[in-house]
Amino acid sequence: MAQFTLRVNDETREVDVAPETPLLYVLRNELGLTATRYGCGKAQCGACMVVMDGEATPSCVVPVVAAAEQPILTLEGLADGDRLDPLQQAFIDEQAVQCGFCITGMIMSAHALLERTPRPSRAAIKQALASNLCGCGTHRRIVNAVERAAERRSA
Amino acid sequence: MNTPTLSRRHFLQGAGALLVGFNFAGGPLALAARTVEPRAAIDKPLGTDRVHAWLAVTDDGRVIVYSGKVELGTGVETALRQIVADALAVHFDTTEIVQGDTALTPDQGYTAGSKTIQQGGARLRAAAATARGLLLAKAADRLDVASSRLVAADGEIRVDGDKSRVLRYADLIDEAGFDAPVDSDAEAPEARRFVGRSVPRVDIPDKVAGRFNYLQDLRLADMWHARVVRPPTTGTVRTPAVASIDRDSVGKNVEIVQRGAFVAVAAATEWAAMQAADDLSVQWADLEPMPDADTPFAAFDAAAGTGRVSAEAGDVEAALGDGDDVLSAEYDWPFQIHDSIGPSCALADVREDSATIWSATQGVYPLRSALADLLDRDERAVRVIYVEGSGCYGHNGADDVAADAALVSQAIGRPVRLQWSRADEHGWAPKGPAMRMQLRGRVKDGRVAAWAFENLTPSHLTRPGGGAGARNVLAGNLVHGTHASDRYVGGDRNAPADYRFDAYRVSTRWVDVADALLRCSALRTLGAIQNSFANESFIDELAAAAERDPVAFRLDHLDDPRARAVIETVADRAGWQARVSPQRREDSAPTPRTGRGMAFARYENEFAYVAVVAEVEVSDGDGIRVRRVVVAHDCGLIVNPDGLENQIEGNVMQAVGRTLKEAVTWDRTGVTSLDWAGYPILTFPEMPEVEIALIDRPDQPSTGAGEPASVPIPAAIANAVFDATGQRLRAVPLRWNGSA
Numbered sequence: 086m087a088q089f090t091l092r093v094n095d096e097t098r099e100v101d102v103a104p105e106t107p108l109l110y111v112l113r114n115e116l117g118l119t120a121t122r123y124g125c126g127k128a129q130c131g132a133c134m135v136v137m138d139g140e141a142t143p144s145c146v147v148p149v150v151a152a153a154e155q156p157i158l159t160l161e162g163l164a165d166g167d168r169l170d171p172l173q174q175a176f177i178d179e180q181a182v183q184c185g186f187c188i189t190g191m192i193m194s195a196h197a198l199l200e201r202t203p204r205p206s207r208a209a210i211k212q213a214l215a216s217n218l219c220g221c222g223t224h225r226r227i228v229n230a231v232e233r234a235a236e237r238r239s240a
Numbered sequence: 241m242n243t244p245t246l247s248r249r250h251f252l253q254g255a256g257a258l259l260v261g262f263n264f265a266g267g268p269l270a271l272a273a274r275t276v277e278p279r280a281a282i283d284k285p286l287g288t289d290r291v292h293a294w295l296a297v298t299d300d301g302r303v304i305v306y307s308g309k310v311e312l313g314t315g316v317e318t319a320l321r322q323i324v325a326d327a328l329a330v331h332f333d334t335t336e337i338v339q340g341d342t343a344l345t346p347d348q349g350y351t352a353g354s355k356t357i358q359q360g361g362a363r364l365r366a367a368a369a370t371a372r373g374l375l376l377a378k379a380a381d382r383l384d385v386a387s388s389r390l391v392a393a394d395g396e397i398r399v400d401g402d403k404s405r406v407l408r409y410a411d412l413i414d415e416a417g418f419d420a421p422v423d424s425d426a427e428a429p430e431a432r433r434f435v436g437r438s439v440p441r442v443d444i445p446d447k448v449a450g451r452f453n454y455l456q457d458l459r460l461a462d463m464w465h466a467r468v469v470r471p472p473t474t475g476t477v478r479t480p481a482v483a484s485i486d487r488d489s490v491g492k493n494v495e496i497v498q499r500g501a502f503v504a505v506a507a508a509t510e511w512a513a514m515q516a517a518d519d520l521s522v523q524w525a526d527l528e529p530m531p532d533a534d535t536p537f538a539a540f541d542a543a544a545g546t547g548r549v550s551a552e553a554g555d556v557e558a559a560l561g562d563g564d565d566v567l568s569a570e571y572d573w574p575f576q577i578h579d580s581i582g583p584s585c586a587l588a589d590v591r592e593d594s595a596t597i598w599s600a601t602q603g604v605y606p607l608r609s610a611l612a613d614l615l616d617r618d619e620r621a622v623r624v625i626y627v628e629g630s631g632c633y634g635h636n637g638a639d640d641v642a643a644d645a646a647l648v649s650q651a652i653g654r655p656v657r658l659q660w661s662r663a664d665e666h667g668w669a670p671k672g673p674a675m676r677m678q679l680r681g682r683v684k685d686g687r688v689a690a691w692a693f694e695n696l697t698p699s700h701l702t703r704p705g706g707g708a709g710a711r712n713v714l715a716g717n718l719v720h721g722t723h724a725s726d727r728y729v730g731g732d733r734n735a736p737a738d739y740r741f742d743a744y745r746v747s748t749r750w751v752d753v754a755d756a757l758l759r760c761s762a763l764r765t766l767g768a769i770q771n772s773f774a775n776e777s778f779i780d781e782l783a784a785a786a787e788r789d790p791v792a793f794r795l796d797h798l799d800d801p802r803a804r805a806v807i808e809t810v811a812d813r814a815g816w817q818a819r820v821s822p823q824r825r826e827d828s829a830p831t832p833r834t835g836r837g838m839a840f841a842r843y844e845n846e847f848a849y850v851a852v853v854a855e856v857e858v859s860d861g862d863g864i865r866v867r868r869v870v871v872a873h874d875c876g877l878i879v880n881p882d883g884l885e886n887q888i889e890g891n892v893m894q895a896v897g898r899t900l901k902e903a904v905t906w907d908r909t910g911v912t913s914l915d916w917a918g919y920p921i922l923t924f925p926e927m928p929e930v931e932i933a934l935i936d937r938p939d940q941p942s943t944g945a946g947e948p949a950s951v952p953i954p955a956a957i958a959n960a961v962f963d964a965t966g967q968r969l970r971a972v973p974l975r976w977n978g979s980a
Contacts, residue, residue, distance in 0.1 A: 106511045114510055119457035120450030124581050125662040129916040132581050160450035169449060176448040180440060180882055183890050184313025184631030185447035186454060186582045211924040218916060220579030221313060221631045222893025224927040226886065 089153040093118065094162025100149070108144040108152040109133045112159060120160040120189045124218075131190035131217030135159050141197035141213075160189045163196065172196055175234035176227075183221030190217050195231045203239050207232065277461075278596055278625055279344065288346045291374070291420045294367035295328070299410045301395050303328060303335045308348025309360035310340040311443065312602065313631040314890075314946055315883040316356045318441045322879055323361045326435045327368035327428040329392040330409070340604045340626025350603040350703065352634065352762060354843065354944025357879055361942060369426035378412045392429075436938070438882035443628075455600045455627040456585045460655035463587070464495070466506040466648045467517035467658065471524050474667035474910035475758050477723045480527040489521035496520065497651040502718040504648045506656060517661075528908040529757065535572065536757050537676045540696050543755035547694050547747030548728075551736040554743030559690035560682050566690075567785055568680045571774040572971040574903035575758055576672040577913075579894060579921050582630025583665035584637030588645035589655040590615060595622045599642040600629025606705025607639050611646050613709030614716050633894070635703050635761035637669035643713035663914040668714060671904055672763030673698040673756065675731065677774030683786040688797060691744040693735060693775065698756035700730025700766040714759070724753050730766030734951060737775045738842045739797035758904070758911065765947045768843065769895065769954060773972065776839035776955030780821065781968065789818040790838055790959065800842075802874055805935060806851040807840050810872035813933050814838075814853035821959070822966040832859035834867075835964025839952035848875035848948035849935075852892075854928075854956035858964045863976040866896050866928040866957055871949055873932065876940035888949040889930050895953035897922030903973050 091098045093116060100115045107126075112118040112135070121144055124132030128143040135144045136158040144152075163170040172192055175181075182188050191214060198205055198213040205213065210231045219227065284306075285293045296304040305324050311317035317337050325332040338344055340351075348360055372392055379397040380387035383405055391400050397412070399405040446452040471479050482501055490496065494516040495506040501524075505516040531539045560566050587598040595615055601607040604624040612619040629638060637660050645658035660668075680692040702712055702724035710716025712724045732748045753760075783793035791811050798804055810816075816836070823835065835858070840851040855868040869892050878884055901920050905913040913919035954972060962968050967978050 103511060110511050113457075118450075119453065122454070122456065122582060123659065124583070125916055127662065127915055127917075130581055130662075164449060173448045177440070177444055180444060180886060182441070182444045182447050183315075183886060184581075184628075185443070185452065186313075186580075186630035188447055189450065192448065208925075211927065214924040216923075218579075218581055218921060218923070220581045220633070220894070220921065222890035222897075222922070223886070224893050224922070224924055225889055225930055228924065228927075 089149050091153060091157065092155065093157045094159060102149055104150040105148045108135070108147045108149055111149045112144060118159050118161050122186060122189060129216070131194060132187055134190035134193040134217065136193055136197050139197065139200065141194040158193070160192060163192065171237045172199065172231070172234040175230040175237065179226050179230040179233060181223055181226035181230040183223045187217060187219045191219070191227050195234070198231070199235055199238060204235050278623065279341070282344065284344065286346050288348070288363070289421055291367050291371050291422055293346045294364060294422070295371055297409050297413060301334060301408060301410055303330050303395070305335060305337045305364065306345045307337050307339045307360065307364065308345045309351045309356040310602070310626045311628055312351055313628065314887055315441045315880065317443060318439055319357055319879045319883055320361055320364055321442070322434040322437070322439055323365050324368045326432050327365045328372050329429060330395040332434045332439060334395060342604050342608050342624050347605040350606065352602050354847070354946040354948060356944065356946070357942050358847070358944045361879065365428050366424045366426055367422045369428045370420065370423045373423070373426055374420055375409055375412050379407050382407060382412065435879050438880055441883065454582065455587070455598060455629040456582055456659065458587060458598065458627065459657065460587055460589055463655035463657050464506045464508055464652065465510040465513040465659070466504050466645065466656045467513045468644050468660070468664060469503040469505060469517055469520050469522055470664065470668060471501060472909055473527050473529055474914065475671065476529040476910045477753060477756055477759055478527065478529040479718060480525040483523040483525055486521040490516040490519050495652045497648050499647065500719040500721060502647060502715050504644060504658070506648055506652055510659070530906050530908050530910060531757070532908060536575070536674050537572065537696065539755070539757060540676070540751045544696055544749040544751045547749045549745060549747045550732045551746040552744065553741070556690050556692050556743045556745040559743035560680055560692060566680055566682050567781060568678070569778055569781060569970060571677045571777060573675045573770040573773065574972060575674045576763060576898060576902045577666055577904060577919060578633050578636040578669055578763060579897070580630045580632060580636050580665065583660040583662055584641040584669065585629065585657065585659045586642040586645035587655070587657050588642070588649040590646055590649040593621060595646060596625065597622070597642050597646050598625050598627050600627060600632065600638040601642060602632065602635070602638070603703065603705060606703060607642060610639065610704035610708070610710055610713045610716065611643060614643055614713065614719070615646055615650055633764040634672070635670050635763070637665050639704050640668065640714040643715035647715050666914045666919055667911045668759070670702060670759045670761030673700055673731070673760040675767060675770040677771060679774055679778040681778060681782050683782050686786050686788060688739070688741050688782055689743065691737065691741045693746045694749065695731065695735060695771060695774070696749045696751065697731030697767055698751040698760045699726065699728050699753065700760065700762055701727055702753060702759070702761040724759070726753050730762065733766045733771065733844055734768035734775070734841060735771045736845055737779065738803060738840065738845060739779065739794070740799060741797065764894070765950050768841070768947070768951045769898070772839070772841045772951045773954040773958070776841065776952055777958050777970065780837070780955070780959045780962065784821055787820050790821060791816055792818060794840060802849050803840065803842060806849045806872040806874050809933050809935060810838065810851040810853050810870055813872065813931060814870040816853060821963040823963055832857035832862065832865070833964040835960040835962070837956045837959025837961070837963055839955035839959060841948070841951040843943070843948035843951060847943040848873065848945060850948045850952055852952045852956045854953065854960045856957060856960040856964060858961055858976055864900055864957070864961055864974055865926065866900070868931070869896070869928045869953070870931045871933065872935060873945070873949060874935040874937060875943045875945045875948065876937045877942045878934060878936045879942055881934060884934060884945050885932050887945045888932050891947065891949035892930050892953060893922055893927060895950040896928060896957070899954040899957050899972055899974055901973050
């Protein structure tokens with residue numbers, strides 16, 4: 086076990102865990118941030134996506150030792166108090182959820198995209214979500230939600 | 241954590257009253273610490289024939305709906321509340337649902353088969369309409385007016401035209417209560433206030449805000465984390481025995497659980513449990529249960545009996561004749577898995593005199609029967625509580641992992657959270673069966689003169705329940721060396737085509753569980769998607785042989801006006817140009833080549849009608865791409881149009897992936913496709929655009945929509961590829977190998 090300092094959602098948190106523990110389990114089990122979810126453990130599905138240092142990053146393959154001191158954003162940190170981020174609101178407006186297990190990853194990947202490219206094309210949105218899997222088949226609504234959020238953010 | 245008390249004593253005086261004045265402290269789950277305790281088991285009836293088994297009105301005016309049908313991520317929680325709100329004449333916002341709890345909700349079997357709105361909704365509507373009638377009668381008595389002068393709305397009953405004379409529902413329920421039978425003919429009010437509207441789904445805000453707790457997110461006080469260690473024969477029906485376990489291969493703070501071939505580890509932290517599962521050294525007896533073959537069909541063929549005829553008319557062999565105009569074709573479908581993004585998980589707290597299991601099961605009662613047998617407990621001492629997990633498209637690992645967790649908790653004497661790995665889910669969760677469909681047919685004078693269908697299929701149902709006990713959970717098989725019980729279900733679903741033929745025969749050759757090679761069970765549509773792939777491809781082959789337009793050819797064999805309506809609607813919406821397939825093209829035509837294909841099915845030959853048109857591009861470089869899918873859908877009265885469209889889109893996307901990409905791979909030992917690289921599913925860059933035409937039938941009962949739109953998709957794609965290229969692909973996943 087070892088001490089690490091994590092910068093998650095603009096807060097500094099100390100954890101005492103084995104250094105090779107993937108960030109995913111530290112977020113979920115040590116910090117109680119369970120919106121970041123286990124899907125495959127191999128960076129193949131996107132369910133565990135967080136934004137780390139501005140990049141959409143699958144937290145299941147990042148050891149905590151490599152995440153220390155990096156700015157990390159999880160879904161819980163996206164809203165401003167009770168006010169949802171435009172991206173979250175767009176997912177509600179488009180009813181872009183079926184089971185929703187993948188939705189955290191969709192929103193975090195889209196957030197990183199929109200920070201980088203405020204008005205992406207539909208093809209660019211699909212490409213940015215290429216490594217996020219959705220089993221329920223909510224693809225069209227998810228792309229619509231990201232398009233709507235991009236419009237709202239740049240309005 | 242307090243053990244829930246399962247005896248239903250002394251909770252409420254006036255047991256049997258419709259009014260139950262209890263308070264759900266903390267909502268459905270105590271969210272603050274994400275540590276869950278069961279709701280108090282209350283003294284409430286569970287019999288499906290009594291009104292108060294289904295509904296309660298609290299003294300502050302909320303309506304509690306007790307539903308044995310559960311939210312699997314499809315939006316039924318919202319839709320069921322819409323139905324109750326209208327039938328009981330209360331506002332949608334005052335309703336809430338308690339779902340799937342053997343201590344609280346009636347036994348409605350499984351949430352499956354697109355039956356939640358169709359059956360569960362009808363049941364709740366009847367209970368709510370009965371309750372409304374009872375309340376009106378009581379109000380008439382209390383107010384001394386004819387009930388025809390009373391109006392029920394928003395949880396109140398008032399005298400029409402006299403605002404001063406109002407009674408709240410809660411005021412009308414006294415100690416005697418309404419222990420009344422459900423009148424299944426009780427009429428819901430004509431006026432629909434919430435049914436038919438796109439009421440936004442109640443679960444979505446919390447899901448996008450990161451506030452929603454899936455089963456995987458919950459914790460029990462003082463729990464340990466557990467993982468399973470499986471035999472190398474991944475996913476097979478036959479499994480080897482443990483030869484030896486090296487208990488020193490893991491650390492001292494790890495519990496090792498072994499019962500027969502069931503092996504698991506548990507530790508205080510999740511990461512420690514994961515490492516222990518990797519480190520534990522287990523030697524297994526040698527076993528190679530899989531054939532040395534690319535497909536299972538030779539093995540199935542050798543094992544299956546003769547065909548069981550499910551539909552027949554005329555003398556099909558005479559009508560086929562022995563001429564060279566008899567067309568025959570063979571269609572193959574592979575084993576497929578569930579695409580649940582979150583692997584299965586369960587929480588279990590098994591004690592001396594009680595057991596509580598939290599599960600994403602589709603059926604809390606059947607699972608309870610399996611767990612009671614596995615744990616050697618009385619059913620009444622086992623409580624199963626449903627908590628939503630990752631999306632579920634049938635019998636995935638949810639029941640199996642619940643049994644795993646229960647066994648481990650029983651063995652180590654602690655509450656346990658057991659999370660399956662991705663490889664556990666891909667490898668061991670029940671598969672959708674591989675199937676082969678063989679068709680023969682003949683056209684004469686531009687019509688189908690003979691149609692013969694025979695398929696080869698394992699059972700599509702090995703769920704817990706039906707007296708199978710521990711046999712129908714994986715842990716039971718591993719502990720006792722058994723396999724699931726045999727019930728021939730699902731392989732013949734939609735085996736009969738929906739058309740009118742003068743001479744036809746439809747038969748099924750069943751493969752027993754012992755010969756099915758891999759563990760198989762219900763996957764979205766059961767056998768309907770496979771059988772319709774064959775039927776709707778073959779009708780297209782016959783249309784081409786008859787040199788007829790595929791739409792006109794189908795319509796010539798259909799009388800049912802609702803069937804004709806979906807086909808005509810989809811053709812119109814897709815801009816269908818009547819002509820013969822394939823398109824005539826010069827060999828030098830540029831690629832990608834484009835084509836359109838249509839297919840139609842009525843789910844289970846008796847429920848929702850769906851017709852689709854798929855537009856594809858085929859090229860040597862990119863293979864087959866589905867660019868656009870148009871759907872016309874008639875499932876009777878529509879409860880929530882946007883929720884319905886969401887379900888239809890989901891069916892389309894998943895079925896496109898199943899048609900073009902999904903197939904389980906294996907070697908002699910077992911399944912080898914153990915992650916998303918080995919078993920790819922549809923990705924965003926591959927998604928088609930989808931257009932939907934809903935046909936609402938307010939005068940017709942609602943039928944389910946969770947599966948029907950999947951059914952015609954594969955054939956529509958294969959027919960479109962044929963239209964584009966002139967080549968008929970008959971094996972799923974459809975792969976383009978030829979030159980476009």
